[in-house]
Amino acid sequence: xxxxxxxxxxxxxxxxxxxxxxxxxxxxxxxxxxxxxxxxxxxxxxxxxxxxxxxxxxxxxxxxxxxxxxxxxxxxxxxxxxxxxxxxxxxxxxxxxxxxxxxxxxxxxxxxxxxxxxxxxxxxxxxxxxxxxxxxxxxxxxxxxxxxxxxxxxxxxxxxxxxxxxxxxxxxxxxxxxxxxxxxxxxxxxxxxxxxxxxxxxxxxxxxxxxxxxxxxxxxxxxxxxxxxxxxxxxxxxxxxxxxxxxxxxxxxxxxxxxxxxxxxxxxxxxxxxxxxxxxxxxxxxxxxxxxxxxxxxxxxxxxxxxxxxxxxxxx
Amino acid sequence: xxxxxxxxxxxxxxxxxxxxxxxxxxxxxxxxxxxxxxxxxxxxxxxxxxxxxxxxxxxxxxxxxxxxxxxxxxxxxxxxxxxxxxxxxxxxxxxxxxxxxxxxxxxxxxxxxxxxxxxxxxxxxxxxxxxxxxxxxxxxxxxxxxxxxxxxxxxxxxxxxxxxxxxxxxxxxxxxxxxxxxxxxxxxxxxxxxxxxxxxxxxxxxxxxxxxxxxxxxxxxxxxxxxxxxxxxxxxxxxxxxxxxxxxxxxxxxxxxxxxxxxxxxxxxxxxxxxxxxxxxxxxxxxxxxxxxxxxxxxxxxxxxxxxxxxxxxxxxxxxxxxxxxxxxxxxxxxxxxxxxxx
Numbered sequence: 001x002x003x004x005x006x007x008x009x010x011x012x013x014x015x016x017x018x019x020x021x022x023x024x025x026x027x028x029x030x031x032x033x034x035x036x037x038x039x040x041x042x043x044x045x046x047x048x049x050x051x052x053x054x055x056x057x058x059x060x061x062x063x064x065x066x067x068x069x070x071x072x073x074x075x076x077x078x079x080x081x082x083x084x085x086x087x088x089x090x091x092x093x094x095x096x097x098x099x100x101x102x103x104x105x106x107x108x109x110x111x112x113x114x115x116x117x118x119x120x121x122x123x124x125x126x127x128x129x130x131x132x133x134x135x136x137x138x139x140x141x142x143x144x145x146x147x148x149x150x151x152x153x154x155x156x157x158x159x160x161x162x163x164x165x166x167x168x169x170x171x172x173x174x175x176x177x178x179x180x181x182x183x184x185x186x187x188x189x190x191x192x193x194x195x196x197x198x199x200x201x202x203x204x205x206x207x208x209x210x211x212x213x214x215x216x217x218x219x220x221x222x223x224x225x226x227x228x229x230x231x232x233x234x235x236x237x238x239x240x241x242x243x244x245x246x247x248x249x250x251x252x253x254x255x256x257x258x259x260x261x262x263x264x265x266x267x268x269x270x271x272x273x274x275x276x277x278x279x280x281x282x283x284x285x286x287x288x289x290x291x292x293x294x295x296x297x298x299x300x301x302x303x304x305x306x307x308x309x310x311x312x313x314x315x316x
Numbered sequence: 317x318x319x320x321x322x323x324x325x326x327x328x329x330x331x332x333x334x335x336x337x338x339x340x341x342x343x344x345x346x347x348x349x350x351x352x353x354x355x356x357x358x359x360x361x362x363x364x365x366x367x368x369x370x371x372x373x374x375x376x377x378x379x380x381x382x383x384x385x386x387x388x389x390x391x392x393x394x395x396x397x398x399x400x401x402x403x404x405x406x407x408x409x410x411x412x413x414x415x416x417x418x419x420x421x422x423x424x425x426x427x428x429x430x431x432x433x434x435x436x437x438x439x440x441x442x443x444x445x446x447x448x449x450x451x452x453x454x455x456x457x458x459x460x461x462x463x464x465x466x467x468x469x470x471x472x473x474x475x476x477x478x479x480x481x482x483x484x485x486x487x488x489x490x491x492x493x494x495x496x497x498x499x500x501x502x503x504x505x506x507x508x509x510x511x512x513x514x515x516x517x518x519x520x521x522x523x524x525x526x527x528x529x530x531x532x533x534x535x536x537x538x539x540x541x542x543x544x545x546x547x548x549x550x551x552x553x554x555x556x557x558x559x560x561x562x563x564x565x566x567x568x569x570x571x572x573x574x575x576x577x578x579x580x581x582x583x584x585x586x587x588x589x590x591x592x593x594x595x596x597x598x599x600x601x602x603x604x605x606x607x608x609x610x611x612x613x614x615x616x617x618x619x620x621x622x623x624x625x626x627x628x629x630x631x632x633x634x635x636x637x638x639x640x641x642x643x644x645x646x647x648x649x650x651x652x653x654x655x656x657x658x659x
Contacts, residue, residue, distance in 0.1 A: 042504035150593040180360035181531060182609075185575035185589035192586075207505060214577040214587065251509035253534035255576050257557045267513075268506040271474045 001201040002054060002087065002169045003030035007063035009049050013276060022275050023049040025225035026063070031169070031218075034199040038216030038233065040209055040248070044275050045222040047205045051173045054203060055089050056080060068168060085115055088162035092174035094154035098146040105142040108132070108161045115165060131160045135190060152183035159190065172204045176211065188215055209252050213237050221245045224275055224283035227302055231309040241311045244268070244284045282314065290315055321388075322525045323493055324348040328385030330364075330371045339597045341367040341380070343549040346624065349493070354519060354526040356540035356557065358533055362594055364549040365529050369495050371395075373410065374402045389493065408438040411486035415498040417478035420485070421470040427481045428454070428466030434489050453484045457514060476507035480514065487518065497529040512538055533576065537561065542630075545569050548595045548605025551624060553633040565633040565649065568606045604636070612637060612648065628656040 009024040024046040031037045039047040052058045054065055056072065064073040072083050088111075091097040098107055108128045111117075129139040135156040146154055155175060162170055172191065176184040192215060194200060206212050212219060213233045220230040221244065229242040240246045247268035270287040273279050282300050285291040294314045302312040330342040342364040349355050359365040370376050372387035372394050387394040389410065394402060406412075414420050422430060432450040435441055441449070447466070454462035457480040470478055479499065486494055496515070500508040512535065519526060528539050536543055536557070543560050545552045545568065553566040564570045571590040592609040601607050607617045616636050624634040627649075636642060637649045644650050 042506060152593055180594065181533075182360060182572055182575055182590040183593065185577075185587040186591070189587060189589055209505075210577040247506060251506045253509070253512065253532070253538040255534040255537065255578050256561055257537040267509045269510070271476060271507070272504065 001031055001033045001068060002203065003066040004028055004050070004054060005064045005066070007050065007053055007065070008061045009046075009053050009058055010061045019276055022225050022278050024053065024060075025278075027222075027225075027227055028063075029220060029227070029230070030066075031201045031203060033168070033201055034195060035217040036195065036202040036204050036215055038204045038206065038212035038219045039222055039227075040205075040207060040212050040219065041222035042207065042248075042272055044224065044272055046225040046275070047222050048173055050222075051089070051171045051203060051205055055087060055171055081115070085111075085117070085165040086167050087169045087171065088165065088167040089171040089173065090155070090158045090162050090175050093178050094151055094158055095146075095178075097158055098154055100146055103143050103145060104128075104132075104149075104157055107146070107157060108164055111161060111165050117165065127164065128160075131164050134163070134194070135160045136186075150183075151179050152186055155179060155187050156190065159187075159194075163194065166198075167200065169201045169203070172202055174206055175204075177206065177208070184211065191215065209237070209249060210255070221248065224273065224278050226283065226312060227310075228284065228312045229310065230302065235309055241305065241309065241316060242313050243288050243290050243315070247287075282312075320350050321348045322351045322390060323527075324386075324388040325368065325372065326386040326388065328368060328371060328387065329383040330367055330376065331381055331383055332377070332379045333381065334379060334598075337598050340600055341549055341597060342371065343600075344621075344624070345385070345546075345549075345551055347544050347551065347554060349525050349527060351492075351525055352523045353542065354528060354540045356536035356543040357527060357529045357546060358531065358536050358543055359546035360531055360594060362548075362597060363546040365546045366497055368546075369412075369497065369527065369529070373406055373412070373495075374399065404438075407434045407491075408489045409491055410493045410495065411489070411491040413479075413482055413486045413494065413496040413499045415501045417475065417482045417502070418470065420482045421478060423470055426467045426469055427473065428468075431481065431484045431488055434485065438489055450484075450488065453488045454481070456487070456518065457481070457484045459484070474507075475503055476510060479503065479507075479511055483511075483514070483518075487522075487524075490522070491524055493525050493527070495527045495529070498531070499528075500535060501530070501532070508535070515539065533572065545572075548600055549597060550605055550621070551632075551634060552606065553631065553635075555631045559631060563652065565627055565631055565638070565652075566606075566635050567610045567612050567637075567648075570648075571609070604634070612646070614643070627653065628659065 005028050007024055007027045010020040010022055013019040013021060027050055029037060041047050053060050064071055067083055067087055072080060105128050108131060109124050112124060128142060132138060132141060137156055176187050179187060204215050216233045219233045219236045220227045223244050229245045240249055251267040268287050273286055279286050281296045281298055285295040300312045300314050302310050304310050305316045326346050328342055328345045332339040332341055345368055357365045371382050382395055428450055431453055432446045435446045435449060451462050451466055459465055459480055500511050503511060528536060530536050540557050543557050544554045547568050552568045564573060574588040575590055577587055590609050595601055595605050601618060603619050604617045604622050607613045614636060622634045622636045624632055625638060627633050627638050637647050638653060
């Protein structure tokens with residue numbers, strides 16, 4: 001449904017010299033209908049840049065984006081507009097992503113208006129009411145303003161706005177990170193039930209490993225602009241192969257208290273290198289306990305090492 | 317008060333007086349901290365967990381007012397102390413580490429100077445000795461080449477390194493109580509892990525008591541021996557960390573545990589979210605703050621706040637289901653209540 005082919009995105013850095021931020025360095029994936037691809041990684045790994053490039057908020061430096069089999073990479077804004085109905089996005093901060101001066105009805109109806117898809121006032125109102133009910137709010141909320149809602153409810157409004165055009169793909173960029181723990185499961189379960197009903201595809205970006213596993217069919221782990229491991233989500237948590245993935249999993253505190261005297265799995269030392277000057281070779285070699293000479297020289301490519309399990313590491 | 321309690325909060329209530337009215341941020345909160353103990357305070361935004369400690373240390377915003385209660389530090393009530401007395405305690409005997417290291421650091425001063433500052437204020441040591449101790453402290457928090465980095469500025473450090481500096485600032489005077497408020501929330505997971513490991517190591521080497529405030533039960537579980545669960549400005553329950561996960565004694569905690577995925581979770585099993593949203597603290601329900609979201613709620617829960625009662629030697633809970641006259645049928649706690657009573 002959504003396919004990215006060898007996407008590269010570099011941002012020029014202001015100031016002297018021709019330095020660039022290597023945000024994304026050759027990311028490819030495809031998401032089948034009705035499936036969720038989860039992207040995890042730490043700050044600076046490029047996961048949000050991938051999301052914004054897929055939406056064509058950013059223009060890729062190179063590579064192509066295919067939506068529903070159609071290349072939308074070079075498409076002009078006018079053509080693109082008709083395709084945007086198929087791909088929508090929800091954001092991390094439900095406080096910043098809704099216009100505070102608009103009523104909920106108008107926020108949700110706005111995509112209809114922008115795409116000239118609205119009918120009469122009455123039809124629009126009905127469409128908004130029905131989508132509000134779908135996301136667990138009600139018709140009575142239509143004439144209220146965003147500040148009258150809690151964070152979880154605002155994220156539901158954001159989801160309603162994204163759903164109103166009936167998209168086939170939804171990009172979810174850290175949609176639950178800003179929400180309270182007791183609310184996160186509400187939003188995630190809502191996204192899952194929408195997918196079961198209408199077969200929408202999700203690109204789900206988060207840093208909470210357990211939550212990503214829970215919502216995703218396939219998981220990609222990113223590090224400094226590249227996918228370093230990808231497989232079905234049960235596999236990545238059950239049998240991680242890449243040293244970075246293993247360290248990432250070991251770093252996440254377990255939501256159960258450790259057994260007294262239990263040995264903690266080794267985690268990752270050091271800081272994430274700057275994407276302005278990523279290390280040569282495998283970008284992870286500066287923090288990898290298994291790094292060899294080859295890792296400092298050649299960039300490992302993502303390749304299948306087992307059925308459905310891809311790793312970019314010289315050890316495999 | 318037993319002498320081994322280094323810190324004790326008794327019946328604390330704090331409100332903020334805003335244009336919209338009184339926000340009852342903390343209501344009748346009581347707990348104590350033993351010497352050398354690490355106590356976790358877990359709660360969501362607006363639960364009152366940070367305000368409890370800001371109240372105790374006299375750091376409330378101008379609109380905040382302590383309405384009642386005591387905050388006893390080594391037996392002395394901080395709420396009855398003058399601003400000058402509090403300044404002597406803060407940074408020396410009680411140190412704080414906050415979420416965002418950048419907001420705790422002065423961007424215009426070298427990190428060495430900032431670590432040394434508390435020694436300059438609170439001790440009469442000479443300059444050379446202060447510098448020596450500050451470098452030793454930077455080494456203790458694993459800043460590489462500490463002597464060389466002494467003259468660096470905060471912007472030259474990564475987020476994780478900055479938080480190490482903030483921890484060094486907090487520990488330099490050897491405080492008997494450290495209050496860490498979401499100290500790793502702004503950090504990436506691998507950096508968070510490094511900081512948590514550092515804190516555990518430092519803890520083993522000192523006899524300071526630590527209060528660890530977080531919204532993340534997993535982080536609390538990896539750090540603390542005992543935990544206090546807050547919701548809607550009140551304590552819902554208090555337990556040893558193992559007990560809390562094993563057999564939560566409040567419906568809120570039960571709901572919270574069911575709504576968090578574990579990494580080896582059966583994927584077919586749906587998470588069970590807690591329905592609804594947290595209460596509006598401008599007009600909190602007269603009874604239990606959790607009543608609107610509680611599947612076990614009864615009529616009494618909406619009307620009067622449950623008493624905060626001891627349910628076993630190590631545990632307290634604020635729930636009407638633990639009351640002696642609570643109904644037996646459908647009562648998730650009745651069996652345990654009887655078992656605890658026998659013990």
